[in-house]
């Protein structure tokens with residue numbers, strides 16, 4: 714496909730011809746602005762059309778630039794989509810622009826429900842695999858910690874952990890499971906963590922605000 718660029722005072726855009734369009738079409742997306750001309754329509758006519766639509770184009774461009782926030786699940790970016798009044802989150806880019814505040818609230822609910830299943834199952838698995846015993850697993854909206862372990866061996870995890878890749882989540886689970894045996898952050902504690910996850914330091918670095926967890 715041959716593209717060429719035109720520049721008005723305000724905007725650079727791509728032009729291409731297509732047999733598929735019946736009328737002059739302007740598309741605005743993350744790749745920029747494109748003018749699509751049907752066969753037989755002159756470039757001059759196309760250019761006049763763009764100039765007549767400048768306000769509309771600028772509006773669209775401003776919407777594109779708006780930061781809708783990024784959503785991560787298990788270390789991969791997911792995109793909120795609204796269909797039939799319900800948000801879903803998938804690896805496909807959004808087909809519809811949505812209200813960002815609404816989307817982030819919905820995303821939190823979504824992450825929370827995913828966390829309840831995923832982290833509980835993974836904790837049971839890892840505890841079995843490495844011989845730890847715990848009482849209960851709870852998912853919480855913690856403000857500044859990724860996890861905690863009580864004297865009664867109740868484990869709590871921050872639902873936001875679900876944004877991280879599976880090995881980072883595993884590290885936090887192992888960290889808390891190790892607290893069921895050693896309730897502090899002594900050298901012995903870290904040696905126990907390292908005996909299970911030798912690369913734990915690398916994973917730990919990926920967690921923001923980790924220092925607050927350490928109290």
Ligand SMILES: [Zn+2]
Pocket residue numbers: 888892898926927
């Ligand atoms: Zn700890």
